[in-house]
Amino acid sequence: xxxxxxxxQSLIVQKGGISIINCAYENTxxxxxxxxxQFPGKGPALLxxxxxxxxxxxxxxxxxxxxxxxxxxxxxxxxxxxxxxxTYFCAARDYKLSFGAGTTVTVRA
Amino acid sequence: DxxxxxxxxxxxxxRGQNVTFRxxxxxxxxxxxxxxQTLGQGPEFLTYFQNEAQLEKSRLLSDRFSAERxxxxxxxxxxxxxxxxxxxxxxxxxxxxxxxxxxxxxxxxRLTVT
Numbered sequence: 001x002x003x004x005x006x007x008x009q010s011l012i013v014q015k016g017g018i019s020i021i022n023c024a025y026e027n028t029x030x031x032x033x034x035x036x037x038q039f040p041g042k043g044p045a046l047l048x049x050x051x052x053x054x055x056x057x058x059x060x061x062x063x064x065x066x067x068x069x070x071x072x073x074x075x076x077x078x079x080x081x082x083x084x085x086x087t088y089f090c091a092a093r094d095y096k097l098s099f100g101a102g103t104t105v106t107v108r109a
Numbered sequence: 110d111x112x113x114x115x116x117x118x119x120x121x122x123x124r125g126q127n128v129t130f131r132x133x134x135x136x137x138x139x140x141x142x143x144x145x146q147t148l149g150q151g152p153e154f155l156t157y158f159q160n161e162a163q164l165e166k167s168r169l170l171s172d173r174f175s176a177e178r179x180x181x182x183x184x185x186x187x188x189x190x191x192x193x194x195x196x197x198x199x200x201x202x203x204x205x206x207x208x209x210x211x212x213x214x215x216x217x218x219r220l221t222v223t
Contacts, residue, residue, distance in 0.1 A: 004151075006151075032210045034210075034211070036214075041219075042216055042217075043113075043216045043217045044200070044214045045214070046211060046212070046213060046214075049210065089151045091151070093212075095157070095164075096142065096165070097142075097152070097154065099151030099152050099153070100151055101149075101150055102149070102151050
């Protein structure tokens with residue numbers, strides 16, 4: 001039973017465009033919501049994270065939007081670059097991380 | 110390099126053999142986690158340690174799996190009598206503090222059971 005649902009499974013965006021990935025959860029005990037970026041053959045790398053008392057967090061071209069009442073959060077990648085082509089995972093923490101199934105992002109030059 | 114390291118990076122074994130993986134966390138990180146990731150899926154939690162104490166084990170961790178963290182430093186994950194279904198990437202992560210939010214992952218060990 002997947003505790004974090006992630007969509008879409010994959011997306012293609014043009015260079016300079018915006019990538020949007022959505023996640024939803026049910027467990028209200030989750031207290032921290034990170035996003036990880038993973039390249040083939042590598043471990044996940046922490047990208048950006050948010051606490052549930054904040055509605056938005058921005059770091060460079062990456063923004064998390066968080067809607068506590070809807071139990072949803074999303075990642076926006078602005079000005080997408082070919083180097084952003086990777087798989088992105090949302091996650092939610094109680095004492096461990098529960099991950100979504102991942103979104104493969106392809107940025108076309 | 111001060112990140113999480115894992116050894117070996119790749120392991121091919123025959124069904125029924127035992128394998129052991131090692132994880133070295135970031136220095137001074139008191140929590141260490143093991144996850145398993147199959148192709149096309151997100152990592153799934155297996156177990157975690159706070160210092161040398163194993164505090165939680167997922168139901169995914171059958172009795173063929175055992176993990177240790179002697180002296181609260183590096184950790185080992187052993188799989189006995191491997192099965193083809195054990196083929197996956199085994200990821201280690203570590204974190205520090207209480208609460209320990211940020212988990213930093215190693216490069217993983219890719220296990221292939223033939």
